[in-house]
Amino acid sequence: MPFFAYTTVFLLIPTLVVVIGAFLDGDNRPTLGNVEGLTQPSVVRGLTQSLILSAVTSVGGAVIGGVLAYAVSTAREGSVTRRFFSSLCGVLAQFGGVALAFAFIASFSAQGLLSVLLGRVGLVTGGGLWLYEWDKGLMLVYLYFQIPLMLIVFLPAVEGLRPQWREATETLGGTTWTYWRRVAAPILFPSFVGATLLLFTNAFSAYSTAKALVPQANPLLPLQIGGALSSEVILGQENLGKAMALAMVVVVALVMTLYAWIDKRASRWMTR
Amino acid sequence: MSGRSRFRRRQRAFRWVTLSLLLAFFALPLLGMLEFTTQGRGGEGRTLDTWRTLADVSTVSLEYPALREGFLASVGLGVVTPLVMLVLLVPTMTWVRLRLPGLSRTVEFICLLPLTVPAIVLVVGLTPIYAWVYYLVGSSTLWLSLAYVILVLPYAYRALDAGLRAIDVRTLAEAARSLGAGWATVMWRVILPNLRTAVLSASFLSVALVLGEFTIASLFSKKNLQVAMFELGKSDAKVSVAVGLAALVFGFLVLFAMSFVGSRAAGPSRFSRFRRSRKETPA
Numbered sequence: 174m175p176f177f178a179y180t181t182v183f184l185l186i187p188t189l190v191v192v193i194g195a196f197l198d199g200d201n202r203p204t205l206g207n208v209e210g211l212t213q214p215s216v217v218r219g220l221t222q223s224l225i226l227s228a229v230t231s232v233g234g235a236v237i238g239g240v241l242a243y244a245v246s247t248a249r250e251g252s253v254t255r256r257f258f259s260s261l262c263g264v265l266a267q268f269g270g271v272a273l274a275f276a277f278i279a280s281f282s283a284q285g286l287l288s289v290l291l292g293r294v295g296l297v298t299g300g301g302l303w304l305y306e307w308d309k310g311l312m313l314v315y316l317y318f319q320i321p322l323m324l325i326v327f328l329p330a331v332e333g334l335r336p337q338w339r340e341a342t343e344t345l346g347g348t349t350w351t352y353w354r355r356v357a358a359p360i361l362f363p364s365f366v367g368a369t370l371l372l373f374t375n376a377f378s379a380y381s382t383a384k385a386l387v388p389q390a391n392p393l394l395p396l397q398i399g400g401a402l403s404s405e406v407i408l409g410q411e412n413l414g415k416a417m418a419l420a421m422v423v424v425v426a427l428v429m430t431l432y433a434w435i436d437k438r439a440s441r442w443m444t445r
Numbered sequence: 446m447s448g449r450s451r452f453r454r455r456q457r458a459f460r461w462v463t464l465s466l467l468l469a470f471f472a473l474p475l476l477g478m479l480e481f482t483t484q485g486r487g488g489e490g491r492t493l494d495t496w497r498t499l500a501d502v503s504t505v506s507l508e509y510p511a512l513r514e515g516f517l518a519s520v521g522l523g524v525v526t527p528l529v530m531l532v533l534l535v536p537t538m539t540w541v542r543l544r545l546p547g548l549s550r551t552v553e554f555i556c557l558l559p560l561t562v563p564a565i566v567l568v569v570g571l572t573p574i575y576a577w578v579y580y581l582v583g584s585s586t587l588w589l590s591l592a593y594v595i596l597v598l599p600y601a602y603r604a605l606d607a608g609l610r611a612i613d614v615r616t617l618a619e620a621a622r623s624l625g626a627g628w629a630t631v632m633w634r635v636i637l638p639n640l641r642t643a644v645l646s647a648s649f650l651s652v653a654l655v656l657g658e659f660t661i662a663s664l665f666s667k668k669n670l671q672v673a674m675f676e677l678g679k680s681d682a683k684v685s686v687a688v689g690l691a692a693l694v695f696g697f698l699v700l701f702a703m704s705f706v707g708s709r710a711a712g713p714s715r716f717s718r719f720r721r722s723r724k725e726t727p728a
Contacts, residue, residue: 174537174540175533175537176533176534176537176552177555179533179594180555180595180598182574183571183574183591183592183594183595184555184558184559184562184567184595184598185555186570186574187562187567187569187570187571187574188558188562188570189570190569190570190572190573190574191566191569191570194569194570237467240463241463241464241467244459244460244463244464245460245464247456247457247459247460248460254464256701256704256705257701258464259700259704260697260700260701260703260704261471261697263653263696263700264693264696264697264700265471265693267653267654267657270657270658270659270671271659271671271674271675271678271689272671272674272689272690272692272693273474275478275674275678275685275686275689276474276475276477276478276686276689276690276693277474277477278682278686279474279477279478279480279481279482279682279686280473280474280476280477280478280480280481281477282481284484285477285480285481286473286476286477286480286481287473287474287477290473317470317471317474320467320470321471349452374560374561374563377563378563378564378565378566380563380564380565380659380660381659381660381663381671384659384660384663384675385659385675385678395563395565398565398566398569399565399568399660399663399664402568402569402572402664403664414569415569418565418566418569418570421563421565421566422561422562422563422566425561425562425563426561429560429561
């Protein structure tokens with residue numbers, strides 16, 4: 174079948190190229206050198222910074238996006254509010270990349286809207302240099318696409334909360350707090366964790382936004398892989414790139430396995 | 446009763462406060478883009494020069510040939526990718542449902558696999574494959590769509606799977622076959638029309654993904670819209686920011702329009718109509 178031929182050539186073989194290439198040296202002899210190369214300080218720093226950035230923005234994005242999703246879900250189904258927010262979030266979460274980075278660069282430029290506004294209330298943005306640091310500006314920009322993604326992933330779960338459950342809690346004498354603590358939170362928890370994991374992989378594998386924001390520096394693992402690919406100066410760098418790519422796949426695969434397991438549990442309540 | 450209405454009021458207040466706060470967070474950088482593109486020379490005054498330049502097609506293609514090239518490439522990719530995806534997925538998924546249900550887990554696994562392989566990793570693995578593609582068929586930007594199909598697989602699979610789940614493929618196919626239809630007719634005139642909404646949403650997701658794609662194109666040194674925008678950012682910031690804003694607004698409008706079309710076509714109304722007409726037929 175053409176489907177299997179196609180996916181073999183464009184998906185399975187590339188994956189194998191990465192996995193096998195990670196253990197080959199420049200002359201195609203098996204080696205552990207590339208994997209040992211992963212312990213270079215720069216690579217370790219890239220990996221740690223990527224992990225921290227993804228963890229912080231996924232948890233932050235999940236919490237804020239979760240509240241947003243609940244707020245949107247209280248609007249009537251099919252109302253303009255709901256459509257507006259789902260479409261806006263769809264664009265910001267999936268369409269963005271370079272444009273989102275530009276939005277922040279433009280807003281925080283010397284005469285930019287946000288610099289001026291913040292300057293007026295006494296906050297000096299300091300020429301916007303902080304925007305290009307991975308633990309400040311990059312986090313803000315990443316949140317800017319993580320929160321919308323959370324809305325998209327989490328909205329179906331909060332829509333699954335039936336008003337009858339709240340009414341039943343009230344009939345039995347429960348308060349709003351009881352409802353959230355004993356009914357809604359346990360039901361939503363698996364979906365929430367699952368969505369957070371999805372956000373984590375999303376941030377972890379993002380490349381374009383960071384590339385557009387900090388084209389020269391390589392503070393994150395995806396940027397380092399990109400750098401290893403495009404630099405043809407250092408021999409053997411290409412296979413180090415494969416080892417870094419393998420490290421990424423391992424992280425993402427671990428997270429996704431956890432996600433699949435949680436998703437199975439979450440879907441128990443999602444039959445609508 | 447008063448408790449109910451107080452609850453309603455509180456909920457509405459909560460909704461408006463939350464939505465306004467986040468709307469401000471989302472809107473400010475976009476307004477910042479708009480503000481930036483309308484800044485006059487030296488940061489003083491307002492001017493629409495940037496947008497006037499952008500609206501003038503002939504100037505754009507003369508002065509920013511890269512932008513024109515990238516735009517055309519992205520449009521081409523946005524047409525080819527969904528087509529290849531549909532040709533590849535729809536018959537396979539239907540066939541698996543009809544004849545080889547044992548393979549459905551395998552197909553699902555393959556389709557969801559790209560979620561665990563980040564685009565940047567795919568680039569690493571695809572480099573030798575693309576060396577062959579270039580060697581065999583030339584190095585046109587359009588060949589990027591071969592890789593994009595892989596990127597859109599998970600999203601397209603989910604949309605199509607939901608569509609296939611909602612119809613009884615087996616009965617439809619058997620009915621058509623017993624009336625003398627060949628497999629091509631079954632696919633084209635029975636399955637596809639019933640999958641209209643799913644096909645539409647799968648295609649739109651693919652188009653959105655293709656228009657926003659940067660990683661693969663940039664690392665293979667191909668020029669699509671995003672790469673052109675990125676490169677323009679170095680020389681002419683205003684125009685590139687304007688293009689970025691225009692792309693975001695365009696994407697929003699498409700999704701917003703889709704949300705009306707999709708729900709009307711997929712809503713319960715069509716299903717109830719179907720049921721009603723079936724009841725009427727014997728009479």
